[in-house]
Amino acid sequence: MEIETELDKERPKERRKTYTRIAYIADALITLFLTFIGFCLYVGKEQFLIELIKVSLYPILTFAGYYAGTRKRKTKKKKKEDFTPAEVVVD
Numbered sequence: 001m002e003i004e005t006e007l008d009k010e011r012p013k014e015r016r017k018t019y020t021r022i023a024y025i026a027d028a029l030i031t032l033f034l035t036f037i038g039f040c041l042y043v044g045k046e047q048f049l050i051e052l053i054k055v056s057l058y059p060i061l062t063f064a065g066y067y068a069g070t071r072k073r074k075t076k077k078k079k080k081e082d083f084t085p086a087e088v089v090v091d
Contacts, residue, residue: 040049 037049040046
């Protein structure tokens, strides 16, 4: 029981570390993408950029919708699994 209590105290720190790592990765990807767009505009490949956005937008939006739907379903499932403790009757 004591070990579980100590582990529970550390969980928020680990969650923050995970979110921070995800934020760093997302920032790097966004920076890379915006740099690529800027380079394409600088070189004069606007038509290529428009076609790339047309082709890549559908899979990105599909994945985002699927991800959002599965997260919503998981939170509903967790709420349903909550239980109320039974009342203890001593004779």
